[in-house]
Amino acid sequence: MDHQEADFPSVRLRRLRRTPALRDAFTETRLDPADLVLPIFVKDGLEGHQPVASLPGVSQHGVASAVDLAKRAAASGVRSFLLFGIPSVKDPVGSSGWDPAGPVPSATRAIREAMGDDVVLWADVCSCEYTDHGHCGPLDDDGQVLNDEAIYGYLRESLAYAEAGIDIVAPSGMMDGQVAVIRNGLDDAGFGDVAIVAYAAKYASAFYGPFRDVAESQMAAGDRRSHQMAPANRREAIREIDLDVREGADVIMVKPALPYLDVVADAARDHPLPVAAYHVSGEHAMLVAAAERGILDLDAATLEAHVAIKRAGADLVITYAAEHVAGLLARP
Numbered sequence: 258m259d260h261q262e263a264d265f266p267s268v269r270l271r272r273l274r275r276t277p278a279l280r281d282a283f284t285e286t287r288l289d290p291a292d293l294v295l296p297i298f299v300k301d302g303l304e305g306h307q308p309v310a311s312l313p314g315v316s317q318h319g320v321a322s323a324v325d326l327a328k329r330a331a332a333s334g335v336r337s338f339l340l341f342g343i344p345s346v347k348d349p350v351g352s353s354g355w356d357p358a359g360p361v362p363s364a365t366r367a368i369r370e371a372m373g374d375d376v377v378l379w380a381d382v383c384s385c386e387y388t389d390h391g392h393c394g395p396l397d398d399d400g401q402v403l404n405d406e407a408i409y410g411y412l413r414e415s416l417a418y419a420e421a422g423i424d425i426v427a428p429s430g431m432m433d434g435q436v437a438v439i440r441n442g443l444d445d446a447g448f449g450d451v452a453i454v455a456y457a458a459k460y461a462s463a464f465y466g467p468f469r470d471v472a473e474s475q476m477a478a479g480d481r482r483s484h485q486m487a488p489a490n491r492r493e494a495i496r497e498i499d500l501d502v503r504e505g506a507d508v509i510m511v512k513p514a515l516p517y518l519d520v521v522a523d524a525a526r527d528h529p530l531p532v533a534a535y536h537v538s539g540e541h542a543m544l545v546a547a548a549e550r551g552i553l554d555l556d557a558a559t560l561e562a563h564v565a566i567k568r569a570g571a572d573l574v575i576t577y578a579a580e581h582v583a584g585l586l587a588r589p
């Protein structure tokens with residue numbers, strides 16, 4: 258019996274897919290350049306910009322070059338930027354992270370001066386770019402990151418970035434209690450308006466490899482598995498997110514994005530807070546590398562990846578492809 262003979266009215270899902278206009282009219286998820294957050298890597302003392310081999314299309318920038326990039330991206334509709342700093346001096350505690358003349362505060366002031374409140378400036382808050390061993394905070398004798406000492410560094414970074422005019426701090430170190438300490442510290446210092454994006458469910462992922470080249474944050478030894486989450490754990494992410502919400506997070510983030518869309522969906526279902534998902538360096542590099550070998554159509558695969566992340570429940574996508582996606586969306 259074919260479906261026409263069935264004793265129910267024929268269900269034809271293809272009716273609404275017949276023409277481009279019909280498909281457009283019944284699209285459930287739309288991407289907009291305003292959903293995208295572009296990471297910007299600012300390197301102390303760099304003139305101009307320096308491309309990075311492991312992350313095609315991404316560069317380290319001097320402050321003036323970071324301003325140029327922000328202006329160019331804003332012209333494409335991308336107005337949110339996540340700043341990372343690459344210092345010229347590193348030490349065991351990461352003290353250059355809270356230097357008011359460091360790369361992130363300098364870029365924050367320069368972009369703000371050039372573009373005012375037309376842009377949203379986020380700063381990643383962690384010590385791994387600023388410690389000489391590449392870990393996310395000071396270490397104990399066994400090489401483990403010291404929880405509360407690391408958080409104290411994150412607070413000092415957050416205060417330096419707030420002082421420079423940041424809108425949002427995004428603590429990414431996955432120390433227990435970091436959101437509460439930063440929230441209280443910002444409030445006590447009169448920065449009650451600075452928001453916190455909690456890297457709430459951040460996994461110990463192999464997909465961060467290219468980032469560590471760009472950010473010059475390779476670890477001398479060890480890994481991040483004592484503080485970042487195990488890829489196998491889904492329910493534990495709910496606990497991480499619950500805690501960060503109770504500690505005062507304004508936005509919750511899941512990272513990486515594509516391999517963790519179930520976690521993105523859980524986050525969006527369980528909490529009314531905005532959800533951000535970080536389409537990380539390795540996810541981006543995979544698509545670009547496959548396209549370079551002629552295996553994938555980069556435009557189509559990039560759009561599909563981003564719409565899938567939104568469909569799963571993300572309101573915002575942090576992505577190295579922000580300008581590319583905005584350009585594709587602008588096409589008639």
Ligand code: PBG
Pocket residue numbers: 381382383384385386429430464465466467468469481536537538539
């Ligand atoms: C830590 C940080 C990392 C990334 C963002 N913030 C690296 C890590 O946790 O080792 C990775 C982002 C990416 O891969 O694109 N400061």
